[in-house]
Amino acid sequence: MRATQKALAPERLRRSLSNHIGDDLKRRLPVLSQGVDMVSEALSTMAAGGGWLRKSFFIVVVAPTIVYLLYASLWQSDRYVAETRLTVREAQKKEQPKLGDAASMTARMTGGSSGSRDSQNSFMVLNYIKSRAILVDLGGRAYLERKFAPPGADYFSRLSKGADLEELWKYWLEHLSASVDTISGILVFRVDAFQPQDALDLANDIVRLSEDLVNRITLRNRSDALARADNEVSLARQKLADAREKLLQFRNQNFIIDPGSRAGSLSEMIAKLTLERIEIVNMLSTFSTTLSSDSPSQRLQRTKLAAIDQQIADLKKKLTDNQADDVVSAQISSYERLKLEEQFAASLYAITQSAYETARQDLQRQQLYLVTVVAPILPESATYPRVFGNTVLLFFTLLVIWAVGALITASIQDQMT
DSSP, rough: HHHHHHHHHHHHHHHHHHHHHHHHHHOHHHHHHHHHHHHHHHHHHHSSHHHHHHHHHIIIIIHHHHHHHIIIIIOOOOOOEEEEEEEEEEEEEEOOOOOSSSHHHHHHHTTTHHHHHHHHHHHHHHHHHHHHHHHHHHHHHHHHHHHHHHSSSTTTTTTOOTOOOOOHHHHHHHTTTEEEEETOOOOOEEESSSSSSHHHHHHHHHHHHHHHHHHHHHHHHHHHHHHHOOOOOOOHHHHHHHHHHHHHHHHHHHHHHHHHHHHHHHHHHHHHHHHHHHHHHHHHHHTTSSSTTTSHHHHHHHHHHHHHHHHHHHHHHHHHTTTSSSSSSHHHHHHHHHHHHHHHHHHHHHHHHHHHHHHHHHHOOOOEEEEEEOOOOOOOHHHHHHOHHHHHHHHHHHHHHHHHHHHHHHHHHHHHH
């Protein structure tokens, strides 16, 4: 009768657990339902008979749970947690670009683009906090041993003496919790230590080093931008000097300051000679009726007309001639090309100077700020260890592991028999 009751006890336990969980919870948590069934079946097998199951249950589940409970409640050192919330913000610029499209206006009203940049900057700080570099910046092994290996800390919780960088980094990640809210861009990190003041000092040092990181990155970016702007100014200055040197060589070679003014003077001379030629032609036409063609005055006027025609022809050749390279038209073409290059180089030099001045002003202005939303405060009570919760979690974890092993062992025994 007692054997029957013992055999029915696990079944009652399974039914009560199943009723307590409920159908809806079983549908949502199939793994938990399977675990309960597995444990119930293992308990049924143990109640039906099997001393080795009882011994294994005590060795695998009960004994480690009791040992951990005694260790956590009597020996394990208290750990105090300091929490900090911070974010990285960009400096507001005086002139904001005009956004015309609907998507840009929506992003501007909702702050989507700004929040995305803030999240990226916060993730940059998060990666630094979780990296090995911050351990070196904090002071390395000596600093961490002062914070995580005090005289009163228990053997299993404190940092081991003489740990290398990899061991320090793994230990650091075990005592640090950090995450970023992608919507607000706020970085939340918690760090624990065996003393309240040590936890507060760690949080303050992390904030200080994170701010130094942001300042170094922005300073390097602004310095690089200033160096690039200075290089562009030097190149533009050299191009302007070369353009002006070419223009000077052209003037020295052609013995002329401005071909355009020379072309104007030649045109005026041609116009005057043309007027004088017209007067001579009119005079010859008037005197042709009263004087003979062989008269001295007629011959003189024809001689003047021929000289004027020759002068006009020579002047026109100086203005335009396809066979000569030193004509004014060719000089104007070369001069205008050189003048255009000089004007372009001067404009480019002015633009690069303006960019350099902007970069110089940006170098003197902070662009990224580390804003401490919630400053760390001195913890008043220990957060860890959580004796009851960790003990219950350990018990059920070991129970599931033992149930799996017991069922596998039982099935092997059934196959052998």
